[in-house]
Amino acid sequence: MPIDTTTRTIEIECLRYDPQTDTEPHFSSYQVPFSDDMSVLEGLQYIKDQLDGSLTFRWSCRMAICGSCGQEVNGVPVLSCHTFLRDYFPHKLRIEPLNNFPIIRDLVIDQNDFLDKLESVKPYLVTKLEKPLAAGPHLQTPQQLNRYYAYSQCINCLLCYAACPQYGLNSDFTGPAALALLHRYNADSRDQGWQVRAEVINADAGVWGCTLVGYCSEVCPKAVDPAHAINQNKVNSAMDFFGVLKLMNKGGTE
Amino acid sequence: MKPSSEPIFWMLFGGGGMLSALIGPVLILVTGILVPFGLLLPQDTMSYDRMLAFAQHPLAKLAVLVVISLFMFHGCHRTLHSLHDLGVHTGTGAKVAFYGVATLATLLTAGLLLVIGF
Incomplete structure (x- = not known):
């Protein structure tokens, strides 16, 4: 299948929680332009680089070997580098930190x-x-x-x-x-x-x-x-x- | 951390699961469908006299006891753990109740099998 290089826009909803200022977690929504080859992790990086530098998440290798970027996407635990935005379009994504762990900040959990x-x-x-x-x-x-x-x-x-x-x-x-x-x-x-x-x-x-x-x-x-x-x-x-x-x-x- | 007592119940559960998977469907087919409807087997296959004679044989007694007891332990263990899966907090009380029912059924069966004689 040829790669579709046209840019589309997808809504990403992220759980946000800063223990120093927030009493409880809430969601922030972002409009993210993406191409077919972009992973969910790249979507988060776009938000951090272009829309909101305070969004906090872990990542390292981008190739499903370091195990850092685990998140809940629409309630399913996945590696965000190993999951593609195109598979969710035209629906939105809701990204949350991994279930069952305390949140340190935003999408970062205490391991x-x-x-x-x-x-x-x-x-x-x-x-x-x-x-x-x-x-x-x-x-x-x-x-x-x-x-x-x-x-x-x-x-x-x-x-x-x-x-x-x-x-x-x-x-x-x-x-x-x-x-x-x-x-x-x-x-x-x-x-x-x-x-x-x-x-x-x-x-x-x-x-x-x-x-x-x-x-x-x-x-x-x-x-x-x-x-x-x-x-x-x-x-x-x-x-x-x-x-x-x-x-x-x-x-x-x- | 002290060793769990779970292996005892898990072995009974596993034994019951294996046995029910192997003979459960066949038992239902024979005793619940084929015999009552007189299909393949005559309707009086399970008449009182025949079943009594069957249950008076020592090996049949053992088979009946094993089937009822292990099926009960399997079902009780599964239900107890499913309750936990569903978020129902099950403590020692529930354990005693569920395994108690299976133990009681085992003892009752053993007692009845002895009462009907050999």
């Missing part, structure tokens, strides 16, 4: 709760013995790589947390991305960290906080499928609960 949770799952290889350099690299078969590869694609954009009704109801829930990353390491043949991550996994706020709604996997821009990661670990956690993991003498999911 600290997630960062604490990410730390709690020990998202790095945990090994029983440090392998000396002289012993060479840890070799892995393609099959062993496949077991965790998809889960290692997470960019921490938090769309899944904005989509998760359980996290919305109870923010103690460890949540989709952190649990998917927990699984990414547990499923790695080089890792022996099941025991150190078991406390997080086995808790009510761990995998058992999930009721498999599955919206997290639907909104994930990197096809990580956190719902599947969590559900696999319900089986592992149940096996751990009944002592089966110990009987099988496994450090995790082999």
Whole structure:
């Protein structure tokens, strides 16, 4: 399909909130000229550069890899760099900060709760013995790589947390991305960290906080499928609960 | 963080889900449609005498108990969690009530299966 380079105008409604002056959030509306190749992020940049320099939002890479520009567009969590204005025209867009997080200002949310949770799952290889350099690299078969590869694609954009009704109801829930990353390491043949991550996994706020709604996997821009990661670990956690993991003498999911 | 007791209920839920998916539709077809309408099977297939004889066999007792109990645990667990999904705050009381109903149904079934003899 040839790219339409003609300029059209679309209405963008942004949630605005400045905690220093506003008692509650409100919406401001902007008329934004756009061409077919413009992303929602570029629409926001147009507003900031040309219409209202006080509009605040996060962004960095513009290519769906940094995970900074997550926003709710018409109530759906998306990466704004990965979503195009043309797909909404002739209707207007309503842009809000990601659901389920406190707003710092305008479209910028406070990610600290997630960062604490990410730390709690020990998202790095945990090994029983440090392998000396002289012993060479840890070799892995393609099959062993496949077991965790998809889960290692997470960019921490938090769309899944904005989509998760359980996290919305109870923010103690460890949540989709952190649990998917927990699984990414547990499923790695080089890792022996099941025991150190078991406390997080086995808790009510761990995998058992999930009721498999599955919206997290639907909104994930990197096809990580956190719902599947969590559900696999319900089986592992149940096996751990009944002592089966110990009987099988496994450090995790082999 | 202390370990959740959820695995117990989740296993019962999972077992019930698996079983209901495998035999639920067939049970409804046979006991609810085919037999009452006399289709494929004679209408007296499930007469009192036959069903009593069936339920007096130890293996049939086990099957009936497993089906009723796991179906109940599956349904109660699903309903309890759906209430939570819908924003209804469910605490320990609701847990006791829902799993209590499933436990009661299990005990009642076991009791009745013993009372009718072998």
